[in-house]
Every structure is written in structure tokens, then in C-alpha cells.
Amino acid sequence: MLDSLSLLWLVAMTTSLVSKAQILTPQDYEEEDAESVTTPSAAVLCDYDRCRHLQVSCVELQKVGPVACMCPGLSREDQQPDPPRLGEVHIVAEEGRATVHWCAPFSPVNHYWLLLRESNGAPQKTGPFNATVRRAELNGLKTGGTYVLCVVATNDAGESHVPGADGEGPENWAGSSFGPCGKLIVPPRPATLVHAAVGVGTALALLSCAALVWHFCLRERWGCPRRQSRAQASEGL
Structure with a gap:
């Protein structure tokens, strides 16, 4: 008699536990796995253009942006900067001036300089311009004159290299069309x-x-x- 009561009590307890247990279906397991796995966010490039005038550094853009963005790779700060790239030069012969545009190198830059050389004369240095500047103006150009113009970047490690500037004539400064130098011909008024x-x-x-x-x-x-x-x-x- 006692064994029968014990058996009935055990069956009742087992039924109660089964009714209260939550049955997990395969769909429930899939939902749980989806919640536990987080997908990485896509990389976003910073709105940085190295040819844009008054362009702040990419490091500053990373600080102010709502989402962490990626910057282009730069050379080390203890190395001299790579040469900038000389861009479009707009000449106004009537006023003897020219507007010069350039693009920043993939290096840390503190300032920029412009070197202007006519014939066999000594080069004239204009500037300095801060690291955000990509456009500057030259004045006092002679009508009908021919110049060689170069853009130089500087940082704490030194200045960027100017092709052909070491003891060679100004005709060798221009170099590649994608380099830091170019020939500047001012037409007559x-x-x-x-x-x-x-x-x-x-x-x-x-x-x-x-x-x-x-x-x-x-x-x-x-x-x-x-x-x-x-x-x-x-x-x-």
C-alpha cells in the first residue's frame, strides 16, 4: 500500500514538472543563436580629400565624426614628408599674378612653401602656409616670363625633396607632370x-x-x- 502511494506521488510530480517546462523548438534555437552573434559594422572612410582647400587633418575628422572612420595611411612622423603634387595653375597675365593649387602628400605636414625661380636667378620662397591650405596666390610675375614653380611640404623631420634643385639648372626642376614642380609661362598682356x-x-x-x-x-x-x-x-x- 505504501509503495503504491509513493508511485502515485512520483507520477504526479513528474507530470507537474513537465507541464511547467518550456519546450524549445529548432526555431527557438535559431533565434537564440542570431541574437548571440553580432555582425561587425562596415568600415566607413573619412570625408577627407587631400586636394581640397582648407582641409582639416583626417585625425580631426575621426574625433568629431558620429562614427569612427578610416583615414589613408601616412608615413611616420620622424620621416621627411613625401613631395606634394602640383595641380592647376591659373595665370592672370593682365595683373601679373597666378593662383596655384596643389594636393597634400600621404605624410604628416606642418607647413607648405612655394619656390619660384626665373631663368638662372635664385629661387624665391613664399609662405609658409598652414597644413590645411591647398591654394595660394603669386604676385609680381613678369609678362612674357618663364618660371619654374615647386611646392614643398615641411614637418618636424625636414622638408620634402625638390627634384633637380641640387646644383642643376631650372629646366630640370619640372620633372613629372604629377610631381611637385612645373613650368610656368606668363603670356604677354x-x-x-x-x-x-x-x-x-x-x-x-x-x-x-x-x-x-x-x-x-x-x-x-x-x-x-x-x-x-x-x-x-x-x-x-
């Missing part, structure tokens, strides 16, 4: 061309008048050969 054309036209007109005057003077002095031959023929008759 339009007013100068007009004055030159007027001068050439006036000189040609004066020469033509002088030739005509000289021709008529010779005719008056020596007479016309045809008239002399006709007069001699009439006298013979």
Missing part, C-alpha cells in the same frame, strides 16, 4: 600685343610710303624710259 600690332602696321605703312616717294623721285629725276624712247623716235621721223 593683351594690351602689349595690340600695341605691338599697331607698331608693326605703322612701320609697314611708313615703309610703303617711303618706297612710293623714292620711286616717284627717281622718275622725276631721271625721267621715264618709255617717254625718252618715244621722244627720240619722233625726232628721227
